[in-house]
Amino acid sequence: MEVLLVSEKTIIVKSHKGKYSATFCKNGAKHLVKNLPNKNFHIIIDKKVAHLYEDELKFILDNSSVLLIEAIESNKSLEAIPRYVSHLVNRQIRRDDILIAIGGGIIQDITCFLAATLLRGVDWYFYPTTLLAQADSCIGSKSSINCGDSKNLLGTFTPPDKVIIGSNFLKTLDGVDVRSGVGEMLKVHGISGEKDFNKIANKYNDLFIDSSIMQVFIRRSLEIKKKYIEADEFDRGPRNIFNYGHSFGHAIEAATNFAIPHGIAVTIGLDMANWLSPQIASGDVQHYDRMHGVLSRNYRGFKKIEIPIDLFMSALAKDKKNIGKDEVTLILPNKYAKIEKGRYVNNKIFKSLCDKYLTKVRTS
Incomplete structure (x- = not known):
């Protein structure tokens, strides 16, 4: 089985804002603690993730501007956005500050939308914690916000300035969450063609028991999507x-x-x-x-x-x-x-x- 080499641990994606990186690491929480921005930042984090990683993230959570959000659809809505804006305004957000998203697709959508609209645009980083986000949505610039009964009605194209994919985050996912992410990976490999789809189909069982194999197919998913x-x-x-x-x-x-x-x-x-x-x-x-x-x-x-x-x-x-x-x-x-x-x-x-x-x- 292919193994990710050090030189292969970063994917560079071109966007209308310039290039941004998607970097693979083992421990996303430790990476964040060791690589804090040298400017003001605001953490937007899934409540569940904050609880699961409270020991690793304790210093940041205790000493930073932190917005805790329950990752449910109703919180990814136009109706909920004013609460988040008020929080950030009360924390005196400025245009050269950075938003740091830690969570899955819902946290990504919220942060991306805020980054695009607050102060006419602020930078943001993304630490995806779900397989679905790591293997698909973390690159591509899209945000999608619900409005009333309409799903993903509002949105922007605002790429993150960097993406950090920590494999250890996947260890706390339950089986259904992993299968949910694998569903998106099957989609991407199916789009690529029969050869790529057969490869992931043949390794389907191994995806759930071997993290090194999972990492290979996460990277391949992003490589396929990057071209499009x-x-x-x-x-x-x-x-x-x-x-x-x-x-x-x-x-x-x-x-x-x-x-x-x-x-x-x-x-x-x-x-x-x-x-x-x-x-x-x-x-x-x-x-x-x-x-x-x-x-x-x-x-x-x-x-x-x-x-x-x-x-x-x-x-x-x-x-x-x-x-x-x-x-x-x-x-x-x-x-x-x-x-x-x-x-x-x-x-x-x-x-x-x-x-x-x-x-x-x-x-x-």
Whole structure:
């Protein structure tokens, strides 16, 4: 198995703000303590992470401006943002200060949004603590904030100034959280093509027991994504295909009131996209068969959770990628297993197919 060499522990990503680094290390908490910025900074941290790492982070948490946030969807919302702004203003934030995010995707979204809007822009660092964030969302510049009942309606493209990926953070994740992150990794490797997907599928079991193997595939996920975000940072063209599985995944999350975690919902969304494509587009059923085995293993334990079709269709219709009133924009594999963006009629036949997948195919 490939091992990360010292020279390979940093990935450099190009963005509209300049280059930024994603650096791999063993202990993210210790790295932060030893590498504090030489200017004013404000910590924005997941409450659970602060508790889990209170010993390692005690000095920082006791002697810094700290904003503790429970990592739940309602806190990643426009309605919650004023609380965070008030906290930072009370701590006398200035434009040359740094925000340091420590947590998963929700903390990332909140911090990125604040960094983009506070004082017309402040720098920020990111210490991702979930596999989902380490293997996917930590690079790419996006922030997404909920507004009312609409998920990820508001956002910006504001890259961090640096990302530090500490492998030890993953040791405190439960099995479902790890599988949620693996779901995003399966998506990225599926986008890359059959060769990369087969590699991660063949090592699926090892991902959960060997951290060195996990690190190799985290890095590969970021390498694949880096090519797309550097070519299309603002998500207007080629990068769109990273929504593979996400239109369905977001609708599944909404329809179940987030009873199914994001990465698991995306895994189901990938499987659903592969199954639907031969019936509404040019997909090949063999592509569905090739990926279904490992995808279904990754969403095991969530097959019996009801996904009400009307709630699902309502959420799907609100997807921000949609253009026409009676159409949905989807990312599906074509007959060559290449992932493509297309527009499809949202009619009774389409609803019936979605219902069949959610109630019969998924649960079998």
